[in-house]
Amino acid sequence: xxxxxxxxxxxxxxxxxxxxxxxxxxxxxxLVSALLDAGCRVRVLVRRPEQADTFPGEVDAFVGQVTDPxxxxxxxxxxxxxxxxxGITRQRDGVKYLDVDYRGNLALLHLxxxxxxxxxxxxxxxxxxxxxxxxxxxxxxxxxxxxxxxxSVPSVVVRPTGYFSDMGEFLTMAGxxxxxxxxxxxxxxxxxxxxxxxxxxxxAARSAATEVQVGGPDVYTYEAIARAAFAAHRGxxxxxxxxxxxxxxxxxxxxxxxxxxxxxxxxxxIAVMTHEMTAPPTGSDHLTGYFAQQSAGxxxxxxxxxxxxxx
Ligand SMILES: NC(=O)c1ccc[n+]([C@@H]2O[C@H](COP(=O)([O-])OP(=O)(O)OC[C@H]3O[C@@H](n4cnc5c(N)ncnc54)[C@H](OP(=O)(O)O)[C@@H]3O)[C@@H](O)[C@H]2O)c1
Numbered sequence: 048x049x050x051x052x053x054x055x056x057x058x059x060x061x062x063x064x065x066x067x068x069x070x071x072x073x074x075x076x077x078l079v080s081a082l083l084d085a086g087c088r089v090r091v092l093v094r095r096p097e098q099a100d101t102f103p104g105e106v107d108a109f110v111g112q113v114t115d116p117x118x119x120x121x122x123x124x125x126x127x128x129x130x131x132x133x134g135i136t137r138q139r140d141g142v143k144y145l146d147v148d149y150r151g152n153l154a155l156l157h158l159x160x161x162x163x164x165x166x167x168x169x170x171x172x173x174x175x176x177x178x179x180x181x182x183x184x185x186x187x188x189x190x191x192x193x194x195x196x197x198x199s200v201p202s203v204v205v206r207p208t209g210y211f212s213d214m215g216e217f218l219t220m221a222g223x224x225x226x227x228x229x230x231x232x233x234x235x236x237x238x239x240x241x242x243x244x245x246x247x248x249x250x251a252a253r254s255a256a257t258e259v260q261v262g263g264p265d266v267y268t269y270e271a272i273a274r275a276a277f278a279a280h281r282g283x284x285x286x287x288x289x290x291x292x293x294x295x296x297x298x299x300x301x302x303x304x305x306x307x308x309x310x311x312x313x314x315x316x317i318a319v320m321t322h323e324m325t326a327p328p329t330g331s332d333h334l335t336g337y338f339a340q341q342s343a344g345x346x347x348x349x350x351x352x353x354x355x356x357x358x
Contacts, residue, residue: 057253061086066126068092068113068155069133071101073212074170074248077241078130079106081249092122092133092155113151114142123158128166128252131155134188136213136312143307144187152191159200167202168252169195170244173260173326175206182318183311196257203251208262208324211240211337214272218338221276226284229320230291232270236324237262240337243330262326265333269320272334279338291321 065082069075070091079102082089090107093099099108111118113133123129133155134148152169159167171188172178178185195202220226239247239262247261267275270286277284294317301310 057250059086060249060253062088063127064088064090064125065128065130066090066092066109066123066155068129068131068152069170071098072132072136073210073241074132074207074244077245078132078248081242081245082130085249090122090126092119113154114146116154116157119154119158123155123162123164126159126162126164128168129155129159129164130168130170130248130252132170132248134170135184135308139308141308144184144311145190148184148187149190149194153194156191156195156198156200160198164200166252167195167198167200168205168248169202170205170207170248173206173208173262173324174322177322178318182314183307184315185318203254203256204258205244205248205251206258206260206326207239207244207247208236208326209238209319210244211238211263211332211334214238214334214337215341217272217276218279218341221273221280221282221284222342224282224285225287226273226276227287227289228269228273229289229294229317231288232273232286233268234321234323235266235268236272236319237264237266237326237328238272238334239263239330240332243332247329260326261329262324263330263332263334264328266325266328267334275335275338279335279342295321 065087067075067078067089070079071093079089079091083103090109091102092109092111094112096110102108109122111122131152133151135144156167171192172185175185175189179189192204217226243263244261251259273286274284298310298314298317301313
């Protein structure tokens with residue numbers, strides 16, 4: 048028996064049979080890699096047969112539609128743990144947050160209950176509870192959290208800040224010459240890479256926690272993220288500050304005259320940019336490295352370790 052007080056005594060993931068929903072997404076693909084590395088037997092839920100070919104050969108792919116529960120029968124058979132990174136971000140399928148983030152996950156939960164799944168790891172949002180009455184995405188996600196918490200399946204809700212993939216919007220704006228911020232840009236966030244968020248999800252699965260907040264290792268103001276995006280493009284910073292009240296009013300109007308897939312992402316973006324979005328730091332990937340690699344066209348790999356300063 049180890050006498051090292053730092054020794055990892057959490058249960059091993061080796062040999063666990065896991066299902067990943069949302070496996071084709073930014074976090075989902077990192078989760079599949081992390082679970083394979085941890086020695087798990089991985090099944091992914093995908094909605095199109097051709098998506099199955101995008102995973103390593105040892106991954107078992109189940110094709111089904113979360114919006115049509117009849118097509119999911121059997122997906123949790125012989126599964127010990129479910130990881131759900133399933134949710135609408137940029138998809139334009141004509142379905143609503145309630146259809147996917149709530150009912151889609153609920154369909155998986157019902158199957159997990161029937162087949163005796165031992166742990167359900169669900170990825171929601173930092174401050175999701177506070178935002179549930181004002182942000183449609185948070186409404187759907189927290190409705191599922193309610194169902195999960197009431198379920199007989201042991202669960203943990205992971206609440207990340209914002210992923211590097213979403214911070215890529217700053218890079219896109221900087222590439223176009225000007226970054227728009229809401230307010231004075233002094234609110235803070237510690238964004239997290241998909242790899243570090245995936246590792247946090249696996250740690251959460253192994254722990255006894257029922258809720259975990261996670262952010263990346265570096266805290267930035269939004270202004271600092273904008274400047275880092277310009278630095279990655281080697282461009283002079285041009286930052287426009289939009290009055291917070293104007294942005295909130297614009298989204299309120301859009302919410303009354305456009306469909307959810309138009310106003311929903313903006314509503315979420317403005318909520319995020321008008322709240323402190325810092326969570327306990329974890330991981331080792333740095334946004335500046337991600338920006339450098341993205342602007343050099345090197346894809347999603349995140350390896351650089353140059354820590355930025357705040358402000
Ligand atoms: N992005 C962030 O900064 C952030 C921050 C905190 C929490 N989160 C949450 O973390 C989770 C993962 O985020 P992400 O950025 O990795 O998302 P993502 O890259 O957009 O991936 C979303 C996943 O959900 C699936 N999906 C979406 N709509 C679907 C539908 N109608 N039917 C079936 N599958 C559908 C996608 O499948 P396809 O590939 O087939 O479209 C994909 O596998 C989400 O629940 C998100 O709300 C995100």
